[in-house]
Amino acid sequence: MRIDFKFLGGFLGIILLYYAVGGVVFTSLYFIFLCIFVLAVMSVFFFLRKVSGKITPVRPEYEVFDTARILIQIYNDSRFFLPHVTAIMNRDEMETRSIGPRRKIQLAYNAYLTHRGIYEFDHMNLEIRDIFNIFTLTKLLHKQSIRVYPKIKDMSHYAFELGVGSAGISASRSPQKDPYNTRELRRYAPGDSLKRINWKVSAKQGELYVRVGEQTKGMDFLLVIDMNESIYRLDPDGLKEEALISTALGVSKMLIAAGKDHKVIINALERKEVEIRRMANFNALVEYMVEHNSVGRKPLHEFMNEKTEIFKGAASIIIFSSDRGPDLRHVVEKVKDKYNHITWFSCIGRGGQEELEGITLLEIEDI
Incomplete structure (x- = not known):
């Protein structure tokens, strides 16, 4: 609750003069101020019960870089005129309006969406004031959320080599015994x-x-997505993180549209593996990206070193990382053999830009 202390100061002064001096003038002022005070208190608490609000997104789902339009509907269910109601969003005053009896008004709030995720509008409230503008009470609105999806990049102009496929995998030079040969x-x-x-x-x-x-055939495509928290150090706005996820999803969508099954391994806070065989699997991957940011703690080179045998079954490995540091470069070179091909996307290049045999180096462009 906020109070106009100027009014209270004047009222206190009138009370002192009423008791100290008396007379018709100060007695009249005393009762006038007292009536105003009582009416203000009664009206503001009355409207607090009778006024309600509702937050409604124009659409429940958006993409990154969309502008979400949020509608705020304010209802006055009383039989009396409401002189002042203000919509507040994130402590910023949107608009002050009056509402007639049994009426409603509608305000619009535009939010520019720079990142994927679930946006919750939980800092929106109404400020209700009495007719004399002495008391201001705040009423919280029920929070509303919208889902913001990645802006998936069109990757149709890229080509990815398949490697030698199943026959080459079965003849791999790996000294380890094939665990799928039982x-x-x-x-x-x-x-x-x-x-x-x-x-x-x-x-x-x-x-x-x-x-x-038993694995009846080799894996044609394996996507490795790095969601380590270090990617947010590349730029202050986190746009490169969004570009990495956008590019990775774009490649996955391109493959599934071409009827090519593939596996996605994600270096997130917890290891995540997704088999993409149909569009429903891809949609589940997109939903995962909406609900998770890049907060992984393990560097990608350590992550890939844990289970290097999984790469022996892939004819084409596609890596998405923040950079190409020397430690990660060493692991990628170790994974490469003559039976597979590696495509390596990164936000920035580091540790040398020379082409590696059988490894295609590509830059992740901003979305």
């Missing part, structure tokens, strides 16, 4: 891939059997 079988369980069903054994046994741990 032939053990078990009964089919819901959720198992149909590609792993052993149809000959299933026909013989009269029920479905799947190969345990």
Whole structure:
């Protein structure tokens, strides 16, 4: 509650003069000020109960760099004229209006969206004042949220090499034993891939059997997305982080549109792996990006060093990182062999810009 202390100071002075001096003038002023005070208190608390507000986004979903239009509807459910009501957003006064009895008004607030995520408008409230402008009471509005999606970059003008595919993967020079080379079988369980069903054994046994741990073909595309918190050091506004995610999603969308299955591995606060086989999988990946920012703690070179064997099954590896530092460069060179191809997107280049054999170096452009 805010109070006009000038009025209170004048009222206090009139009270002192009324008791000290008396007389018709000060007695009249005393009762006039007292009536004003009582009416102000009664009216402001009355309207606090009768006035309500509602926040309504024009659209529930937006993209980065859109301008969200938020509508604020204010209702006066009383039978009396409301002289002053002010909409406040993030401590900034939007507009002061009056509302007739049983009426409503509508105000608009525009918010420029610079980052993906869930925007919550929870600092919006109404300030209600009495007819004498002495008391101001604040009424909070129910918070409203909108989802802001990444602006997915069109990557149709890029081409990615497939590598040698499954045949080359099976002949990989990796000295490790292939963990997928077992032939053990078990009964089919819901959720198992149909590609792993052993149809000959299933026909013989009269029920479905799947190969345990067998990979029938190599992975064609593997996307590695770095969501380490260090990316926010590249620019003060976080636009390069948005550009990295936009580019990675653009590549994934391009692949799924071309009917190419792929796997996405994300170096976030927790390791995230997504199999992209249909548009529904891609949409789930986009939703994940809406709800998560780049707050990972582990450097990408440590992340990739943990499970290097996963790259042995990929014919084409596409990496999205903030830069190309020497530690990460060393890991990428170690992953590269003659049976795969690597495309490496980065926001900035570092540690040398010379082309590496079998590795395509590309810059992530601002969105």
